[in-house]
Amino acid sequence: MSEKLKWWQETIAYEAYPRSFKDTTGNGTGDIKGIIEKLGYLESLGVGVLWLTPVCKSPMCDNGYDISDYTSIDPSFGTMEDMDELFAKAREHGIRIVMDLVFNHTSDEHPWFIESASSRDNPKSDWYVWRDGVDGKEPSNWRSIFGGSAWRYCPSRDQYCLHTFAPGQPDLNWANPDVRHALYDAARFWLDKGAGGFRIDAITYVKKPDEIRWSEKTDGEDGMISVHDMTANQPGILAYLHEFKREVCSGRDVFTVAEANGVGPDELKYWVGKDGAFDMLFEFSHINLDFVGIELWCKPQDWTISDLKKALRDSQEATRDNGWYPAFFENHDKPRSIDHFLPACPDKKLAAKTLATILLTLRGTPFVYQGEELGYQNASFASLDDYNDISTFGQFQYAKDEGFSDEEAMAAVRRFSRDNARTPMQWDDTPNAGFTSGKPWLGVHEDYRSDNVKAQAKDPDSVLSYYRALATLRKEHRALVDGDWQEIMADDPCVIAYRRANEQETIEIYANLSCNAITLDATGSVLMATGAYETGRLAPYEAVILAKS
Numbered sequence: 001m002s003e004k005l006k007w008w009q010e011t012i013a014y015e016a017y018p019r020s021f022k023d024t025t026g027n028g029t030g031d032i033k034g035i036i037e038k039l040g041y042l043e044s045l046g047v048g049v050l051w052l053t054p055v056c057k058s059p060m061c062d063n064g065y066d067i068s069d070y071t072s073i074d075p076s077f078g079t080m081e082d083m084d085e086l087f088a089k090a091r092e093h094g095i096r097i098v099m100d101l102v103f104n105h106t107s108d109e110h111p112w113f114i115e116s117a118s119s120r121d122n123p124k125s126d127w128y129v130w131r132d133g134v135d136g137k138e139p140s141n142w143r144s145i146f147g148g149s150a151w152r153y154c155p156s157r158d159q160y161c162l163h164t165f166a167p168g169q170p171d172l173n174w175a176n177p178d179v180r181h182a183l184y185d186a187a188r189f190w191l192d193k194g195a196g197g198f199r200i201d202a203i204t205y206v207k208k209p210d211e212i213r214w215s216e217k218t219d220g221e222d223g224m225i226s227v228h229d230m231t232a233n234q235p236g237i238l239a240y241l242h243e244f245k246r247e248v249c250s251g252r253d254v255f256t257v258a259e260a261n262g263v264g265p266d267e268l269k270y271w272v273g274k275d276g277a278f279d280m281l282f283e284f285s286h287i288n289l290d291f292v293g294i295e296l297w298c299k300p301q302d303w304t305i306s307d308l309k310k311a312l313r314d315s316q317e318a319t320r321d322n323g324w325y326p327a328f329f330e331n332h333d334k335p336r337s338i339d340h341f342l343p344a345c346p347d348k349k350l351a352a353k354t355l356a357t358i359l360l361t362l363r364g365t366p367f368v369y370q371g372e373e374l375g376y377q378n379a380s381f382a383s384l385d386d387y388n389d390i391s392t393f394g395q396f397q398y399a400k401d402e403g404f405s406d407e408e409a410m411a412a413v414r415r416f417s418r419d420n421a422r423t424p425m426q427w428d429d430t431p432n433a434g435f436t437s438g439k440p441w442l443g444v445h446e447d448y449r450s451d452n453v454k455a456q457a458k459d460p461d462s463v464l465s466y467y468r469a470l471a472t473l474r475k476e477h478r479a480l481v482d483g484d485w486q487e488i489m490a491d492d493p494c495v496i497a498y499r500r501a502n503e504q505e506t507i508e509i510y511a512n513l514s515c516n517a518i519t520l521d522a523t524g525s526v527l528m529a530t531g532a533y534e535t536g537r538l539a540p541y542e543a544v545i546l547a548k549s
């Protein structure tokens with residue numbers, strides 16, 4: 001059924017990891033001026049929303065997800081003038097900037113934390129989650145998401161403070177209304193500057209359980225349990241989030257997409273849509289198929305294409321009548337999608353095109369992560385020293401502590417490290433792929449000489465050309481944007497297939513995610529295909545988009 005869509009439902013969103021996007025100063029890390037330089041490139045991909053991972057002032061223990069001033073720009077990224085210029089120039093390219101709100105925690109260098117930690121009776125003493133120790137130990141046996149205890153001892157208070165992530169990322173106390181209102185002020189600051197909306201970080205953790213104590217249930221040899229299992233998605237959290245919506249977003253033509261690990265498709269109705277707190281939610285059931293619950297890289301589980309189909313189906317159906325889906329296969333925390341979802345496909349270009357076909361034709365706003373439009377693969381680093389990610393080091397240590405060998409721990413890192421998706425953008429075949437004239441903060445992928453934006457732009461058969469064609473197709477065939485979604489071949493274990501239809505047209509999408517050819521009982525004219533589609537037969541890993549007459 002056709003419906004009136006909002007601007008952010010009609011477009012394609014792109015996630016940039018500014019540190020790895022384009023460096024204009026030669027210091028080896030990307031910057032805002034680099035993003036401005038590439039706005040034309042983003043426009044050529046049909047992008048209307050650009051989500052920037054955090055660019056605020058930060059000591060960078062987690063590459064910007066540890067903010068020490070919410071209304072500033074980190075000097076490594078440039079200045080506030082650069083940012084203002086980005087807002088203005090992006091508009092000229094039809095692109096709205098989306099800021100990343102990291103509101104579960106601050107940096108431990110944030111003045112709020114410095115004050116809060118200074119004594120038990122300062123004005124901000126309860127702005128963070130402080131607890132007394134128990135029998136000379138931490139208040140609970142919770143393991144932080146990056147590894148090790150989730151509690152950090154602070155001698156000036158003789159107390160512990162909670163950090164869901166790194167010790168340098170202490171959790172804010174959302175139970176204190178002053179904290180919430182200070183955060184809302186920061187969010188409004190960016191809207192006043194012209195932001196088109198927010199991606200909201202780690203939001204499921206902001207409400208802490210009423211009781212914090214040692215858990216008898218543990219999930220590792222270390223006698224601990226992941227903080228995620230103890231704090232994600234606590235009863236009462238939605239009241240805070242509705243307050244955020246009212247105070248920050250109401251009356252403004254902006255959108256929100258929240259990162260909500262721990263919320264499944266069955267709960268989407270409470271989180272998004274007419275009565276939900278957000279416009280969209282990144283829920284992770286299709287991305288986290290490798291894990292039962294929390295990500296422990298050395299303990300992955302097997303999954304099948306049917307599992308992937310189910311996860312996608314569940315979220316499409318959950319947002320059919322209420323809410324809107326942010327389709328995504330990659331982000332700055334996850335492996336590259338062709339290695340993640342189609343590791344056995346011998347033709348990487350084909351794998352990238354097939355996944356792109358799904359990403360850009362599911363019902364929802366597609367979120368493309370930098371490099372995905374070029375079919376990038378995981379990093380191929382030789383040793384742990386080549387990585388530069390706090391989570392990677394924590395996961396390696398966890399694997400060692402659980403009794404895995406160095407080789408096994410490294411295999412887990414190679415497969416799941418967040419740095420897989422953080423290698424610098426490959427713009428051309430000059431040294432360091434045209435990303436920087438200095439030494440890049442993280443190694444450039446070895447394939448950059450042949451595989452880069454400049455080369456792919458000239459090649460009509462490249463992944464980039466395929467993405468651009470898909471973006472054009474979405475503009476020409478509105479059913480791909482506003483049509484409803486109906487699964488076909490639901491029982492097939494290898495083919496993801498669905499119909500998008502509005503009152504004017506019906507389009508069918510078929511993607512074979514297996515290494516076997518499949519007989520296809522489908523008719524229609526070919527709008528796009530990953531290869532030389534032969535009617536009635538889907539070749540291994542082939543995808544086709546058919547218009548029904």
Ligand code: GLC
Pocket residue numbers: 062065066102165201202259332333
């Ligand atoms: C989110 C971000 C991730 C960050 C974490 C802590 O999951 O995507 O990169 O490390 O939150 O802020």
